[in-house]
Amino acid sequence: xxxxxxxxxxxxxxxxxxxxxxxxxxxxxxxxxxxxxxxxxxxxxxxxxxxxxxxxxxxxxxxxxxxxxxxxxxxxxxxxxxxxxxxxxxxxxxxxxxxxxxxxxxxxxxxxxxxxxxxxxxxxxxxxxxxxxxxxxxxxxxxxxxxxxxxxxxxxxxxxxxxxxxxxxxxxxxxxxxxxxxxxxxxxxxxxxxxxxxxxxxxxxxxxxxxxxxxxxxxxxxxxxxxxxxxxxxxxxxxxxxxxxxxxxxxxxxxxxxxxxxxxxxxxxxxxxxxxxxxxxxxxxxxxxxxxxxxxxxxxxxxxxxxxxxxxxxxxxxxxxxxxxxxxxxxxxxxxxxxxxxxxxxxxxxxxxxxxxxxxxxxxxxxxxxxxxxxxxxxxxxxxxxxxxxxxxxxxxxxxxxxxxxxxxxxxxxxxxxxxxxxxxxxxxxxxxxxxxxxxxxxxxxxxxxxxxxxxxxxxxxxxxxxxxxxxxxxxxxxxxxxxxxxxxxxxx
Numbered sequence: 001x002x003x004x005x006x007x008x009x010x011x012x013x014x015x016x017x018x019x020x021x022x023x024x025x026x027x028x029x030x031x032x033x034x035x036x037x038x039x040x041x042x043x044x045x046x047x048x049x050x051x052x053x054x055x056x057x058x059x060x061x062x063x064x065x066x067x068x069x070x071x072x073x074x075x076x077x078x079x080x081x082x083x084x085x086x087x088x089x090x091x092x093x094x095x096x097x098x099x100x101x102x103x104x105x106x107x108x109x110x111x112x113x114x115x116x117x118x119x120x121x122x123x124x125x126x127x128x129x130x131x132x133x134x135x136x137x138x139x140x141x142x143x144x145x146x147x148x149x150x151x152x153x154x155x156x157x158x159x160x161x162x163x164x165x166x167x168x169x170x171x172x173x174x175x176x177x178x179x180x181x182x183x184x185x186x187x188x189x190x191x192x193x194x195x196x197x198x199x200x201x202x203x204x205x206x207x208x209x210x211x212x213x214x215x216x217x218x219x220x221x222x223x224x225x226x227x228x229x230x231x232x233x234x235x236x237x238x239x240x241x242x243x244x245x246x247x248x249x250x251x252x253x254x255x256x257x258x259x260x261x262x263x264x265x266x267x268x269x270x271x272x273x274x275x276x277x278x279x280x281x282x283x284x285x286x287x288x289x290x291x292x293x294x295x296x297x298x299x300x301x302x303x304x305x306x307x308x309x310x311x312x313x314x315x316x317x318x319x320x321x322x323x324x325x326x327x328x329x330x331x332x333x334x335x336x337x338x339x340x341x342x343x344x345x346x347x348x349x350x351x352x353x354x355x356x357x358x359x360x361x362x363x364x365x366x367x368x369x370x371x372x373x374x375x376x377x378x379x380x381x382x383x384x385x386x387x388x389x390x391x392x393x394x395x396x397x398x399x400x401x402x403x404x405x406x407x408x409x410x411x412x413x414x415x416x417x418x419x420x421x422x423x424x425x426x427x428x429x430x431x432x433x434x435x436x437x438x439x440x441x442x443x444x445x446x447x448x449x450x451x452x453x454x455x456x457x458x459x460x461x462x463x464x465x466x467x468x469x470x471x472x473x474x475x476x477x478x479x480x481x482x483x484x485x486x487x488x489x490x491x492x493x
Contacts, residue, residue: 001439002330002343004356011353012361012437014392017429020490027400028393029425032076032407034383035283035316037121037230039076042400043421044385044409046319047079047125047233047287049093050451051444052476057084057095059104062450062476064111065467069477071115073418074425076407078112078120079233079287079319082127082240085220091448096126096220105227117488124227125287126220127235128213128242130196130206132326133189134337141190142170146182155181191331192338198244199251209241210256210266214273221274221284231283231316234271238324238349239340242267243289246306247297249327260302264309271313285317286310287385290367293323293345300367304374311380318375319385319409320368323348339446350412351389353437360437361389369404385409391435393424415441415453419481426483426490433478450476 023029029041052062070078083094095101105124112122136145148163158166170181179187188195201207221232236242244250245266250257256266267286274284288306292298298306307318328343341349351360365386372384387409390396396408413420416435423432433455440454450469457474460466467476483490 001341001352001443002328002347003352003354004347006356007354008356008359009353010355010359010361010437012391012434014429014432014434015394017424017432018393018427020425020427020493023393023425023427026393026397028396028408032383034231034285036281037283037316039121039407040119041076041421041425042407043076043396044319044387044407045070045075045078045414046321046385046387046409046411047081047235048411048415048451049081049445051092051448052450053092053094055089055092057090057093057097057101059094059101059108062467063094063104064108065477067108068111068115069480070414070418071112071120072480073414073421074116074119075410075414075421076121077230078122080108080122080124080229082125082235083220085126085128085216090129096124096223097216099223102223102227105224105229109228121230123231123233123283123285124224124229125233125235126217126224127240128216129240130198130244131194132196132337133194135191135193135332135334136189137334138175138190139171143167145189145194146170146186151183152181192329193332195326195338198241199249199257201252201254207254209245210254210269213241213266214270217270218273218277221278221282225278225282231285232274232278233317233319234267234274234284234286236267236286236288237321238289239326242270246288247292248302249292249294249296260305264306268309268313271310271315275314283316285315285319287319287321289322289324290320290364290371291322291348292325293348294325294327297325297327300370303367304371307371307375307382307384308378308380311375311378311382315382317383317385317407318371319387320364320371321349321387322364322367324350341442341446350439350442351437352439361391362395364388365399365404369402372403372405383407387411389437393429412437412441415451416455418478422487423481426485426487428483431481450474452476453478 032042050066083096084090085097087097224232290303323345325345326340329338330342332338368386383406385407386405391413399405413435417433441451444451452474456478460479
């Protein structure tokens with residue numbers, strides 16, 4: 001994983017915790033409307049993939065346990081993990097590409113309603129992604145996967161060689177010498193693993209994205225509404241299809257790439273199809289990037305114009321992230337797939353406690369504030385969700401009081417202590433488990449194994465009824481916080 005060369009070690013500084021009276025009077029614990037949905041408070045748990053679904057995308061008891069545990073802390077909203085809209089294998093990631101998934105998703109909604117006592121709103125994030133393959137064994141790639149062309153023959157001066165001889169020669173070459181024989185995409189497939197791009201319009205499945213994605217997203221949104229979710233979040237961020245359509249790196253020449261107007265075309269068509277399918281009274285927003293953080297990618301200025309276009313189209317909220325792209329990912333080991341959070345852009349998305357002079361906390365605050373100001377100056381009051389290393393009440397309250405955001409997202413902090421929200425509201429913030437930002441959770445995510453937190457996953461392992469990882473070495477959710485009071489009565493005082 002890439003880290004800033006300065007390697008300055010930072011510690012979380014949550015600051016003073018408010019009394020119950022101060023929390024009651026804060027902006028953080030005040031309501032906010034997202035279209036027809038009202039959040040009781042401006043706290044938000046962004047989508048995190050916990051790798052707990054079945055291999056074919058169904059809800060499991062482990063999924064219900066995961067989201068139910070977050071719901072017990074009563075945040076304003078939870079966004080369910082990136083959920084695949086297509087009928088394609090995607091490992092233990094939730095899916096919503098067919099009606100057969102609805103029953104399990106309904107149980108998920110019911111679990112969150114019950115565990116939060118009806119106080120937490122629930123959204124589901126809808127995602128599309130293109131094909132990516134694991135980094136191959138070099139010899140196998142050169143002997144089986146590489147398509148031998150006349151370009152290779154000309155470069156090797158091997159016009160009269162048969163294909164087997166050419167492959168034998170390529171296998172015998174030093175890795176560095178292959179730079180002179182293979183083109184950029186072939187080298188990438190050899191050293192990183194094959195990956196489709198939205199610009200690969202010579203591939204029928206990529207060329208047809210504008211034809212198929214609006215209906216796929218719209219059908220998924222209807223299933224989400226049927227399952228009882230309060231709304232959907234369209235995943236337009238990071239390394240995936242819709243973010244790549246938005247990026248400056250999208251050079252498609254079919255009217256869906258090049259200029260910003262063209263790059264916005266498919267994301268807006270998807271939103272339009274979703275809106276038509278679910279109606280005007282259903283909450284629909286998106287998560288997108290405040291900055292691509294890659295050479296030639298979108299800047300904050302681009303993101304501001306994108307945010308205006310989304311607000312102008314009628315999206316009910318905008319949730320801002322940053323980075324997390326494939327373009328600067330580190331080379332995976334043979335047999336592993338590239339992970340888009342391993343390079344500098346990935347660090348900006350999930351910065352760690354070893355950082356530079358800026359530190360790991362709040363790196364997205366200033367870009368988000370600029371984007372929000374741009375949208376407001378254009379006359380739109382679309383709520384903006386700000387995230388990025390938030391772990392203290394004062395930090396969150398400042399974002400809101402200075403009009404730099406409308407809702408505050410807590411991802412890793414909520415994972416470290418799902419009860420953060422309740423504890424702060426009850427004036428017991430000093431009992432919080434504060435995230436250390438070691439990115440232990442991120443390392444598990446990269447391996448596509450159940451994500452947990454090092455601060456609690458080996459605590460009270462003999463506790464009755466807890467779910468554990470298949471190897472039995474880690475618990476899957478944090479121990480339940482049991483304050484010595486009636487929560488509803490205390491909150492109403």
